[in-house]
Amino acid sequence: MDWFNAVIQGLLLGGLYALFATGLSIMFGVMRVVNLAHGDLAVVASFLALSMVNATNAPLWVAVVITTPLFAVLGYLTQRILLQRSLRVGPMSTLVVTFGLSIVIQNVLLKIYSADTRTLGGGGFATGSFHLTNDIAIPYLSLATFVLAVVVIVAIQLFLSRTGLGRMLRASSDDPDTATLVGADSRHVYGIATAIAFGTVALAGIMMAMRSSFDPATGPSRLLFAFEAVVIGGLGSLWGTLLGGMVLGLTQSVGAQIDPALTILLGHLVFLAVLAFRPQGLLPGRTA
Amino acid sequence: MSPQHELLSLRGVSKHFGRVIVATDLDLSVADGEALGIVGPNGAGKSTLFSMISGDLRPDAGTVWFDGNDVTGAHAYQRTRAGIGRTYQIPRPFENLTVFESVLVCCHQGGGRRGRDAADRAADILERTGLRAEANTAAGRLGLLQRKRLEMARALGTDPKLLLLDEVAGGLTDPEVAELVEVVQGIRADGLAVVWIEHVVHALVKTVDRMLCLAGGRIVADGSPLEVLANAEVRELYLGGGPESATADEETES
Numbered sequence: 001m002d003w004f005n006a007v008i009q010g011l012l013l014g015g016l017y018a019l020f021a022t023g024l025s026i027m028f029g030v031m032r033v034v035n036l037a038h039g040d041l042a043v044v045a046s047f048l049a050l051s052m053v054n055a056t057n058a059p060l061w062v063a064v065v066i067t068t069p070l071f072a073v074l075g076y077l078t079q080r081i082l083l084q085r086s087l088r089v090g091p092m093s094t095l096v097v098t099f100g101l102s103i104v105i106q107n108v109l110l111k112i113y114s115a116d117t118r119t120l121g122g123g124g125f126a127t128g129s130f131h132l133t134n135d136i137a138i139p140y141l142s143l144a145t146f147v148l149a150v151v152v153i154v155a156i157q158l159f160l161s162r163t164g165l166g167r168m169l170r171a172s173s174d175d176p177d178t179a180t181l182v183g184a185d186s187r188h189v190y191g192i193a194t195a196i197a198f199g200t201v202a203l204a205g206i207m208m209a210m211r212s213s214f215d216p217a218t219g220p221s222r223l224l225f226a227f228e229a230v231v232i233g234g235l236g237s238l239w240g241t242l243l244g245g246m247v248l249g250l251t252q253s254v255g256a257q258i259d260p261a262l263t264i265l266l267g268h269l270v271f272l273a274v275l276a277f278r279p280q281g282l283l284p285g286r287t288a
Numbered sequence: 289m290s291p292q293h294e295l296l297s298l299r300g301v302s303k304h305f306g307r308v309i310v311a312t313d314l315d316l317s318v319a320d321g322e323a324l325g326i327v328g329p330n331g332a333g334k335s336t337l338f339s340m341i342s343g344d345l346r347p348d349a350g351t352v353w354f355d356g357n358d359v360t361g362a363h364a365y366q367r368t369r370a371g372i373g374r375t376y377q378i379p380r381p382f383e384n385l386t387v388f389e390s391v392l393v394c395c396h397q398g399g400g401r402r403g404r405d406a407a408d409r410a411a412d413i414l415e416r417t418g419l420r421a422e423a424n425t426a427a428g429r430l431g432l433l434q435r436k437r438l439e440m441a442r443a444l445g446t447d448p449k450l451l452l453l454d455e456v457a458g459g460l461t462d463p464e465v466a467e468l469v470e471v472v473q474g475i476r477a478d479g480l481a482v483v484w485i486e487h488v489v490h491a492l493v494k495t496v497d498r499m500l501c502l503a504g505g506r507i508v509a510d511g512s513p514l515e516v517l518a519n520a521e522v523r524e525l526y527l528g529g530g531p532e533s534a535t536a537d538e539e540t541e542s
Binding site for chain 2: 164167168170171173174175177178179180181182183184185186
């Protein structure tokens with residue numbers, strides 16, 4: 001029964017990874033940009049929510065409702081002001097710019113919040129669980145995160161397939177030059193893609209903060225999980241990212257069941273195995 | 289005529305890539321509803337000319353006027369929205385969008401239409417370009433003729449006043465060319481101005497009012513199709529550009 005429990009918990013953990021990796025997947029899918037500051041952005045969202053809750057004593061959901069749209073706006077501006085310039089130069093320069101952004105974010109957070117490790121108290125919701133059977137307890141937080149991840153991915157897929165703006169994103173992802181030629185303003189398209197990426201990373205950052213502790217330097221190690229989820233699932237496919245997150249979560253959870261020291265290592269090994277034997281990922285991308 | 293009174297007007301446009309000159313002090317105008325054919329040998333600068341009109345490339349010198357505005361510095365998407373539609377010589381479909389979606393994106397972005405209106409317009413264009421049966425096929429899976437049709441359908445989706453056709457008949461069989469000519473004639477009947485680059489000269493002659501021949505980045509001849517085709521320089525440069533005449537040229541040079 002322990003094994004079965006490990007599988008359930010692993011799949012639910014995968015929801016968190018998928019939610020976190022969605023933004024990375026979208027930015028890569030639409031703009032071919034690998035955002036190295038992705039993990040740090042999640043940490044910024046964690047700190048921002050922490051500050052809001054501490055300063056106003058507001059319930060956590062208020063922080064979520066404020067932070068997510070705020071991040072989306074920030075994303076749009078970051079694209080238009082910072083990334084757009086580097087996009088014109090080439091993929092290497094966007095990599096360097098986002099790497100620089102990552103360093104700046106870490107140091108600004110260090111300056112403001114010090115290097116202390118923090119946690120975001122989610123109250124009974126974050127620690128509570130219900131029993132599926134006598135042996136298997138499902139934490140509310142894990143289940144809620146998983147459901148949130150699925151809802152977010154379904155919503156983005158619907159947006160991409162059913163709305164004009166979404167179709168424009170897919171067209172730009174297929175062929176940016178031609179999309180421009182049929183009247184799409186690529187800067188706006190990229191701005192929207194980045195806004196979605198930032199919004200989802202804010203959600204993921206807050207969910208993560210309730211689950212585990214964080215400090216200003218946590219970002220890069222988290223980025224690695226998102227990156228692994230995207231690559232395992234297949235570049236450019238959101239369903240793939242969900243699957244990739246679940247595979248990663250499952251592997252880590254089962255690894256922990258064998259030996260806690262294997263938790264992270266086993267995840268990395270699966271990632272390497274996918275890269276070696278199925279480099280296109282498990283569900284190679286259709287669109288965005 | 290001043291540039292303001294013409295739909296499209298290029299004034300003194302020059303462009304070179306390194307030492308290769310693709311346009312030298314070009315002047316060109318297209319009136320509302322006019323159909324202009326452009327012929328010329330490979331590398332004459334025909335596609336580059338389109339790129340400078342559509343905004344993919346900026347000229348080194350000179351100005352591009354469209355519908356009374358100087359659009360030389362305008363982005364490609366802005367020119368599309370202003371009414372310049374373009375097809376690519378080598379079709380570039382959105383691989384992962386269906387045919388209908390591809391045209392819908394154009395109606396939405398370039399044509400500025402919304403919702404029902406955009407969908408109706410896209411359906412209408414598919415009907416007119418003979419793509420209705422393929423509406424739900426992924427654009428990446430189309431054959432050559434259908435890809436060429438889709439290029440035109442997409443350009444039409446942006447509600448152009450001027451349509452730039454880049455060798456849409458190239459690589460097609462004669463009956464297929466005839467079908468395309470019909471589509472283009474239908475477009476013309478709606479009052480759209482058309483500029484058509486084409487090697488398949490008989491398709492052009494049936495369709496255009498005026499023809500010009502481009503070579504080495506300059507205009508060699510400009511007039512009615514028959515005048516241009518009768519022009520001695522054009523015959524030598526382009527129509528007579530077979531292996532025999534090429535050899536003859538080399539002999540005279542050396």
